[in-house]
Amino acid sequence: MLLLAAMTMMRIALSEDSLRSLESDPQRRTLIRLSLNLVPFAGIAFLWFIGVVREQIGEVEDRLFSTVFLGSGLLFLGMLFEGAVTSTGLMEMLSGSNVDADIFAYGRSTTQTLISIYAMRMAAVFTLSVSTLGLRTSAIPRWVCYLGYLVAAVLLLVAGENKWTQLLFPAWVLLVSIVILLTRPQVRAAATE
Template identity: 65%
Template sequence: MTTEATGLVARRWRSRRSAAVAGIVFAVLLIAALVMMRLAVAGETVGGIELDAGRRRLVHLALNLVPFAGIAFLWFIGVVRDQLGEVEDRLFSTVFLGSGLLFLAMLFQGAVTATSLVAMVSGDDLDAGVWTFGRGTTEALVSVYAMRMAAVFTLSVSTVALRTAAVPRWVPFSGYAVALVLLLVAGEHKWAQLLFPVWVLVLSVAILLTPGRARPTSAG
């Protein structure tokens, strides 16, 4: 193997490792944020949140994790696109990038709305109708729209991974199953939303453990 080829393989391995680490960080942070949010606000009314300082602290901690999860997710998207390189399919690349960015935008918007609600809870005049509206908006953004975009993201990544044989075949096939669940039931069954970061975690570990294939170099 030539020095140039050795350097190319080494660079691609570092790139794969960066993607894996970013995916793992994103998955762990988002799982933690979702679990804490579900535990803090499950079945709670505005009065219950006002009286329970521990629940408010849990919500604050969960919301503070979201920006860092988003940064890791952006890095994950960028490094995965770099990995595709010359074999990148424009159709799936566009769907992959668009759905990933839309998911992140909706997740951030939901976090902003939730942050505003928590700040209002600490005030003197929080109307129950405002609380209901804000909570419903947050749930719709995250549980319905963001999770549908997560499903499209999972479908596109799984298809690309299957075509390029970048990871074991069971990983993209499991991604299809996860995407189907997110499309059909994530809005009604909130804990099903954890399937998305769990699958990203599995994919990232698979990327980390699967040796990368060197790109073919042109003669001359």
């Protein structure tokens, strides 16, 4: 929920692309700062999510897919943090008296590429690997895994151009979290009977 909230606030605050509109609107800058302050907590929650999924899969996890799952999750998180750090630096520059439009444009372009292209591709790989692990181990209901494949395809194909589609990833993670909280995995259920 934290990442979903942070990304939504950022999208709303950055709906206009001009540097001048950000300089002249303190409410938008406040919304951006608030969203950036949520990112570390979203990262902590995402690390817990990774641990819960690994626990849910249990002893039957596939080492290949687990390695891809863990690696892509950590890469996504690293890129998300790097994008947040760069954005925080840009916000600090905006609060100063001498804003260099070229540096701001470079920082913004770098951050958008890092998040929209690279981090979203890692999110897609993460979603694919979790979905595959969920199907192979029956630790996650099949319909959630198939939905994960659809989310991954969208993230791979259009997340760079359509920024709002990036919200599918934290929404899918939230769905998986809720499903894990409300259902018992078939693998564990079979082992306890």
